[in-house]
Amino acid sequence: MPELPEVEVTRLSFAARIAGAQVLAVYLGKPLRWPLGCEPERLVGREVLRVRRRGKYLLLDLSPAGLLLIHLGMSGSVVFAHGLPPCGKHDHFELTTSLGSLRLNDPRRFGAVVYAQDQDDFVARKLLGRLGVEPLGDGFELAAFAQGLKARSSAIKQVLLGGELVVGVGNIYASEALFLAGIRPTVRASKISKVRAARLHAAVRQVLAEAVAKGGSTLRDFSNAQGEAGHFQLDANVYDRAALPCRVCEAPIRRIVQGQRSTFYCVNCQKP
């Protein structure tokens, strides 16, 4: 799926354009991960005030009060435009508004669109309540991060993916951040020294911020809400580079499996 950078780039690509739009109609395709949670008609007539992001969720604030949570899952992407062609087989949600149509395309349907009354709503709390801090915000503090690592016995890569300490780090950027920090993905989080925690803290920020700046063009089939395809140029150091030479030391990049997901690392550059 889109990781935090792709979600943020998506948000930036339509947030300003949809602000102030009046919802005219709602289309539902096949079921997504969770049901919408309200009658679609209840959205009609409301105004989209703004679009925020929390972790990998897009949050549409509605008026009169309401909140629409959109998650892109593994294969979701969103477009916002006028005059879109009719919905295809993988278009599973569409908001027709006075300023354009917001459409979710998601072949695998791991994504979701969920309505909540507000952020204290039971559903919203269930989905957002346990999320860690935002990696690009002020809340991402080294002390708490290092302390959180100390308290977890799982492999550091799993902890990054877990999203309880810090949100937004997915399978690609977990490998990339650990490479930058020089840390072996299999190391137990609790064994990481303060110094290395500091390096990882900085690496997470750096990797995600750079990806946002590059327009989230890291995913093969990613396109933002303006329909601009990514450049198909993943300049990763390790991700998807199994057996290729490390860009730093030329040792072959290794691929392992952790939690049924691929992990890539350099045996030389990343110490246990």
Added chain:
DNA sequence: CACGGATCCTGATGGC
């Protein structure tokens, strides 16, 4: 209760 594994679904790819 913290952790690891199975699970949802569809499409792309590569070996045979």
Added chain:
DNA sequence: TGCCATCAGGATCCGT
């Protein structure tokens, strides 16, 4: 317009 196995960006739920 072959078939089968494997893999893919996520995150919840369920045993142990």
